[in-house]
Amino acid sequence: MALPKQNEPELAVEEKLRCLIYTLLSDLFLQPPDRQMLERLQRLSHDDSAMGRATGLLAARAKDVTPRQVHNEYQRLFGEGGTLEPRASAYLRGRTGPSGANCLSGLMERLGIERRAETGRPADHAGTLFEMMAGLIDGRFGCDRLSIDEQRRVFEDHIEIWMPFFLRDVRVEDDAVFYPAAADLAATFLEIEEAGFRMV
Numbered sequence: 001m002a003l004p005k006q007n008e009p010e011l012a013v014e015e016k017l018r019c020l021i022y023t024l025l026s027d028l029f030l031q032p033p034d035r036q037m038l039e040r041l042q043r044l045s046h047d048d049s050a051m052g053r054a055t056g057l058l059a060a061r062a063k064d065v066t067p068r069q070v071h072n073e074y075q076r077l078f079g080e081g082g083t084l085e086p087r088a089s090a091y092l093r094g095r096t097g098p099s100g101a102n103c104l105s106g107l108m109e110r111l112g113i114e115r116r117a118e119t120g121r122p123a124d125h126a127g128t129l130f131e132m133m134a135g136l137i138d139g140r141f142g143c144d145r146l147s148i149d150e151q152r153r154v155f156e157d158h159i160e161i162w163m164p165f166f167l168r169d170v171r172v173e174d175d176a177v178f179y180p181a182a183a184d185l186a187a188t189f190l191e192i193e194e195a196g197f198r199m200v
Helices: 013-030 035-042 050-064 067-078 101-111 126-138 148-160 163-171 179-198
Strands: none
Touching: 013 126, 013 179, 035 050, 035 067, 050 179, 067 179, 101 148, 126 148, 126 163, 148 163, 148 179, 163 179
């Protein structure tokens, strides 16, 4: 993965925070957290804000599971033959146009984003899309950082159109312990993102 361009100005604090949250969500949904990651999650700060409550819940759930338990939960939910498909194409079947999952590869090509074949994850995987949003904010893919207005269009076309429904399905999984909390954090953050983009 390419580093951000050297001649670009440093990101504002709020943009760094957005990038960090997208990266965290990407890490959680691309693969189950290991012991070191669970220990880091347990130390997440929290307060009475919506995001603070969501991070507090995730920190508490990270204390309730072992790496083996969360690995098994991930596989049961998102693995091959799992309960849920964390992919845009599963929620947008038959949809075409700029919001269709089939247009994502064209967007990535236009922006100069190459898929990492070794991950084995499809381009429309929830974790991949979270990672892509982080990269569009900080320029980690080697392409130009996108303006807020351009980020908004990507968000609306490839995340907002389906991700809330996927996260809703994760949050109501009765037999899951860790990932409903991860989905709660993601859903809360995306609501804040949506509200912020409406102000652009």
